[in-house]
Amino acid sequence: MTTESMVAEAAELGAKFAEHSSQFEQDDAFVFDNYKILKDQKIFSGQVPVEFGGRGLSHREMCAFLRRLAKDCPSTALAVAMHQHLVSAARKNHESGNPGQALLEKVAAGELVLVSTGANDWLESNGEATRVDGGYKVNAIKPFGSGSPCGDLAITSCAIDCPEDGPSVLHFPLSLKSEGVEFLDDWKAMGMRATGSQTLRFKDVFVPEEAVGLKRPRGPFHGAFSIIVTVAMPLIMSVYTGVAEAAAEIARERAKKRAGDPVTPFLVGEMENALTTAQLAVDSMVDLCDDLTFAPSEQLASQILARKTICANHVILACEKALEASGGGGFMRGAGIERLLRDAHAGQFHPLPEKRQHQFTGRVAMGLEPVAG
Structure with a gap:
């Protein structure tokens, strides 16, 4: 495949999704129908290598796919991006000689949907894991489970107080059909309303000892996050760049109707500068990831995160300027910019x-540890 063919595929799917996208958003309803179509297209196993049953798409191709899909249904694109960054991390681990193949094969075999809880957990994680015979009993509340209404496996973590090692964090996959997993159906948000990013509650959920893939100290930066950040942010911010590109397209057409207004070209120019900055930032992130061939480091993670902030800020600015350049009519929900700005x-x-x-x-930059101890 090529990035061009993936963009074309996303445009074709997006044309179908656009018909119902606004209704999902208005109803705070998850995009179940879109997920069914994406499963049929083997998008969820898209980045899984062909030898493991996937399509073998590159990280760059998936970024391009999500960026284009976001123009028609941002919520679908973002929820899929949260799954894809977990697949990317597993593939990077596998290609580096570390465990990852088993998860990739599971995704491909059942077109499984992975759900991340890492954004809210970050380095500290939350919850409480208690040692029991054969494993751990986990109690935790995990917000922002994007895609969880269709999710199969949560890739999650939990804090544990270890007498021998001190405060620690366990990382493990957890079937969302496990006894004790609850879906709180509380995703009522300002924007990205159809991502199904509800809170997950784990009540006395059993996690076998062999399921724990990583145990690390709680709090300090760990090398695993150098991989996660580097693969995740280009995928996620590709979605938001697509959102800004969609808003700009609307604004350009509306601005043409106000071409006689001497101020409008300045507003469009401001929008274009903001959009270009966001595009440059996300393109640079994709290049730094280099189709998963990068060497993980704290310095690279820092570069990615700086570009993430630049991209996020200028996506918002581009959408704000798109609204301003559109005039009063752009303030109406029917214009489409209001939703994209949210x-x-x-x-x-x-x-x-x-x-x-x-x-x-x-x-x-100062040669210190990335986070204070």
Whole structure:
């Protein structure tokens, strides 16, 4: 496949999704129908290598696919991006000689949907894991489970107080059909309303010892996050860049009707500068990831996170300028910009929010640990 063919595929699917996208959004309803179509197209196993049963798409191709899909249904694109970054991380681990193949094969065999809880957990995680015979009993509340209404496996973590190692975090996959998993159906948000990013509650859920893939100290930055950040942010911010591109397309057409207004070209020019900045930032992230051939490091994670902030801020600015350039008519919901602007604001909350990114990047630049002890 090529990026061009993936963009064409996304445009074809997006044309179908666009018909009902606004209704899903108005109803706070998850995009079940879109997920069925994407499963038929083997999008969820898209990045899984062909030898494991997937389509073998590259990270760059998936970024291009999500960016184009976001123009027609941002919620679908974002929910899929949250799944795809977990697949990317598993593929990167596998290609680096670490465990990852088993998860990739599971995804391909059943076109499984993976659900991430990592954004809210970050380095501290939450909840309480208690040792029991053969494993752990986990109690935790995990917000922002994007795609969970159709989810199969949560890729999650939980804090544990280890007498021998001190405060620690366990990382493990967890079937969302496990006894004790509850879906709180509480996703009533400003934007990205159809992502199904509800809170998950784990009540006395059993996690076998062999399911734990990583145990690390709670709090300090861990090398695993150098991989996660680098693969995740290009995929996620590709979605938001697509949102800004959609808003700009609407604004250009509306601005043409106001060509006689001497101020309008300035507003469109401001919008174009903001959009270009977002595009440059996301393109640079994709290049730094280099189709998963990158060497993980704190310095690279810092570079990715800085670009994430630049992209997120300029996506919002581009959408705001698209609204302004459209005139009063753009304020009406029927114009489409209002929704895109609300969706754009969600970008700032993905790791790391701006001030935390500034701190992270500043500490790395100073030769310090990325986070304070």
